[in-house]
Amino acid sequence: DFMRALEEVHPAFGVSEEELQQVIQNGIIHYDGIVDELLKSGLLFVEQVRSSTRTPLVSILLHGPPGSGKTALGASIAQSSEYPFIKLISPDNMVGFSEAQKVSAITKVFTDSYKSPLSVVVVDDIERLIDWTPMGARFSNSVLQTLLVLFKRRPPKGRRLLIIATSSLRPMLTDLGLSETFDSELRVPPITSLRALEHVVQEVELFPSDQHRKRAMRMLEEAGFGGGDEFHPKLQIGVKKLLSIIEMARQEPENVAERLTSALLDLRS
Template identity: 40%
Template sequence: MDGVEQLNNNLLIGMTYREDIYMALLRTGRLEVDTEIGLPDESGRVQILNIHTATMREYNELASDIDIQEIAALTKNFSGAEIEALVRAAWSKAMDRFNKISNNKVKVDPDAGKNWKLCRADFMHALEHDIKPAFGSRIGIIKWGKPVNRVLEAGDMLIAIARSSGRTPLKFLLEGSVGSGKTALAVQIAKNADFPFVKICSIKKMRLFHEAEKCEFIKKIFDDAYKSPLSCIILDDIEQLLDFLPLGPLFSNLISQTLLSLLTTSPPLGHKLLIICTTSREDVLQEMEILNIFRTKIHVSSITSSEHLINVVENIDAFTSNEIEQLKKKINGKSLCIGIKKLLKQIEMVRQMEENQRIVKFLSLLEEEGGLEP
């Protein structure tokens, strides 16, 4: 690209999932257009599923009970590669019907292939046991009670303020215990804003960076945001971005000063910026004198009532109706305290077990880790 001799009429397209490694390629005269391809929406997932099942459809290998629209609705937050893997996993499950195990020997059943077809149950099995989305949960936001609705409503109100006021960046803080769903709610608020530029700044993207490199990375996110008339930045776990350690306590003064400067700098004229921060250590931000720069602080609650827990269980369709009734009787009126993230992990653990054991194990986990009254 930087050669001496000019080559005309050439189109060069590069692809990467680690843009931070190739920043020099984005300079003027090299790869001049930078396009981020996000996760496909439901319509896009329908198209991807149709592409990967086209050959099966051509040879009449899809059962009549398969509804591509239904599968697309169930694969929220799946990437194109994950949808392809889902189809392969379903195909593999269907192929198992060819095999019979007898006396520890695998035999191929020649009769199974005569009417062999990929059916809905194969896709459901692959969704349940094989393929999980890397980016978030396929079930999206679970509105398990008024605390969640309150956070989303407050976010919508702040979005409206951010659209109408451009003098200073609008900053608000989501604070709550670890695993209470702050990041998921921040992302949902950003999606509701429907701004053309949305960027998440997380320590996960900077683990191997030195202090100065982290400052430069954070600054570039803000610089990119200033190029768009409407922008939203999510600073996830801000205390981790500051390299905070409770021993001492210790934190990076350089990153702290960089963040303070960026959070208090007004965007260019005609540009509007919404900044959403999340934290599990409000006390740390108070000590660093960062807390006062936020216009609004919103508390994200953990699940503290049996009613809210049942709402989660019913939303994700993890147990049978009989199991849910049994669970209601066991926890009715009891108090607990558990974050939505930990609760979903517990549900994921027990849903792999036999039905007659799941509720007993689930209650045991809630007592051990969820503060459920015995």
């Protein structure tokens, strides 16, 4: 089965530019210092793999709440490595695959990477790759076992590999014995300050003028999102969801500020 599955997957080398672009469609907005820190940390590992002879394999995990930007950041770091081999392993490309086909497709990317002197592989959304369901704790053990081995298997002599994995369910990774396979972990936080939110809003030009934007920010502050006070609701939203809410608000040009505020208030209930 596995052998047959292997044949069905055609070889793929080099850099999958297009796929990477697809997952960063809305770009990286530098709404906060943490964004730059994360990118910088990522690049440090890129350099370690490039230069150190004793660690031909380095693996890192980007984890954080849903929609916090893990996939976009991981792809970003991979892209800026400028390694000759950059590949994205994503559940989006494996819809309807049998377990054996998934194992085969994943394995193939790693085997291909061993042919390049320098490679980076982004393993996106581990929970989806292993078909995880919290109900009954079901998952594909064969995909899990494949990841457990591939994340630790050293590339052959003279080859070097950086693995960047993403997940929203870090505790599950620990329960499955996956988290101890990573050399390092980076947490991607949600947006929690009005300043960061304002940065995003400005970047996507939600408001026709600074005045409009300022008015909206005041409205949010009055709704309690200014923070500081314990009685006030806390802002906590992934950048992905924020961008989605912004577009809904944009539908009613006369009520943008109101819709933004009520959508954010809805989120917490």
